[in-house]
Amino acid sequence: MSINSGIPLFKDKKVFSNFIGIKEKKAAINVIDNGELSGFSASANSDFFGGKEVLSLEKKFKKKFKSKYAVAFNSATSAIYASLMSLKLNPGDEVITTPYTMHATVASILQCNCIPVFADVSNDDYNLDPISVKKTITKKTKAIILVNLFGQPGRLQELKAIAKKYKIFLIEDNSQSPGAKTPLGLAGSVGDAGIFSFNRHKTIQSGEGGVLITNSKNIYFNSCLIRNHGESVVREWKVKDIRNTVGQNLRMTELIAAIANVQLSRLNELNGIRIKRAGWYKKYLQKYPFLKFQEIKKGYTNVFYLLPILYEEKFLGISREKFCKIISSEGIIFRPGYRVPLYNEPFYKNKTCFGSYGWPYSFNKKNLKNKINLKNFGNVQQLQSKKLILVQHLSTNITEKDVLKLTKVLDEIVQYKEKFK
Numbered sequence: 001m002s003i004n005s006g007i008p009l010f011k012d013k014k015v016f017s018n019f020i021g022i023k024e025k026k027a028a029i030n031v032i033d034n035g036e037l038s039g040f041s042a043s044a045n046s047d048f049f050g051g052k053e054v055l056s057l058e059k060k061f062k063k064k065f066k067s068k069y070a071v072a073f074n075s076a077t078s079a080i081y082a083s084l085m086s087l088k089l090n091p092g093d094e095v096i097t098t099p100y101t102m103h104a105t106v107a108s109i110l111q112c113n114c115i116p117v118f119a120d121v122s123n124d125d126y127n128l129d130p131i132s133v134k135k136t137i138t139k140k141t142k143a144i145i146l147v148n149l150f151g152q153p154g155r156l157q158e159l160k161a162i163a164k165k166y167k168i169f170l171i172e173d174n175s176q177s178p179g180a181k182t183p184l185g186l187a188g189s190v191g192d193a194g195i196f197s198f199n200r201h202k203t204i205q206s207g208e209g210g211v212l213i214t215n216s217k218n219i220y221f222n223s224c225l226i227r228n229h230g231e232s233v234v235r236e237w238k239v240k241d242i243r244n245t246v247g248q249n250l251r252m253t254e255l256i257a258a259i260a261n262v263q264l265s266r267l268n269e270l271n272g273i274r275i276k277r278a279g280w281y282k283k284y285l286q287k288y289p290f291l292k293f294q295e296i297k298k299g300y301t302n303v304f305y306l307l308p309i310l311y312e313e314k315f316l317g318i319s320r321e322k323f324c325k326i327i328s329s330e331g332i333i334f335r336p337g338y339r340v341p342l343y344n345e346p347f348y349k350n351k352t353c354f355g356s357y358g359w360p361y362s363f364n365k366k367n368l369k370n371k372i373n374l375k376n377f378g379n380v381q382q383l384q385s386k387k388l389i390l391v392q393h394l395s396t397n398i399t400e401k402d403v404l405k406l407t408k409v410l411d412e413i414v415q416y417k418e419k420f421k
Contacts, residue, residue: 010331010402019270027258040251042229044236049224053257060264065189067213069220072257073227076175076197076210078250080108083171083193083212085244086222089114089142092363096136097145098128099341100380105145105173106342110353113360118343123379124295127154134162143169148177151305153187160190176305178203179271183299193219198260203270203305206259209252227251271303274394278304280403281391288410290315307391316417324389330409335390341380343372
């Protein structure tokens, strides 16, 4: 379907680039040379909290995000799980989150034997809509997980006020927005806990890994217990409240921490690359009436993990899917939508998780019978089925000339739109 005689204009562009340089390689080699690939031990001593590189990474996160505590994990998924377990939630408790996110957010809730409850998203930043959140709060609601999506933080002022009013916890899944600013501080530092991700295509990447930051001593210490077989130390350390302290091995290796240490020091640089490239798309593509760019909320910044664009089919008469297929065939990926809303996934739709009886949904049999009313998710439905396009080439070797060249493809689509219907 490529316009250029079947030859993609951008055949050498990859969706995700490495961004691992000499400093990262030296840091990894130093760890290997030292021979200490993990500094952890499930014993009641200082080794319980990790090795030199892990402790260094936690220290740097505390300084960068002005938090009192930081805990490194083998993944952001583990960090989300630990953050929830550290709140001492009970089976059947409810946690409100967005259905428009990666599965890990909701899987972590279920792993805690709690019930995920979905709220709609706002139609401008695609994050949790505070009005929808308020409507979903019940007596069993214990926490809200805000996912700061695509590099744009959600409405933290409103959501923090809601959490305070109803005496529930606010957790930020900040995997996609490290370094973004809000009126209340850097994204990830506003809620009771903030989560960061380092897997292969995140802004900070070290293969895998994640960090939890918090100003709560209880969340910090409980998260440490959950990370590293906490049940093995509660007797010697005389831990009084041992609920949810049966831990796992969610520990970060020294190798991953060493690479993440260097990547964190480059965060401003790595964000700057994405911000600059997002600016090129906006500069050259905003003249097309069928493409609408996201407005950045006052007091906030966007670090553009991905670049969201809204598509208006009425101008061309070409479906969003076909339009994206045409552009993508040239080598720059335009992705129609993000993810299937999680309320349509079998683990939620069929209320099946642990065992044969629908646990933890079956803890509350009324909830087990509830069905999603799509009228309550108008923004999610519109974004995923009709409107949203994601540009994924913000972390590649894309150039300003490439984006300018892309306008020629768009001009041809406009000129010959009848041909593409």
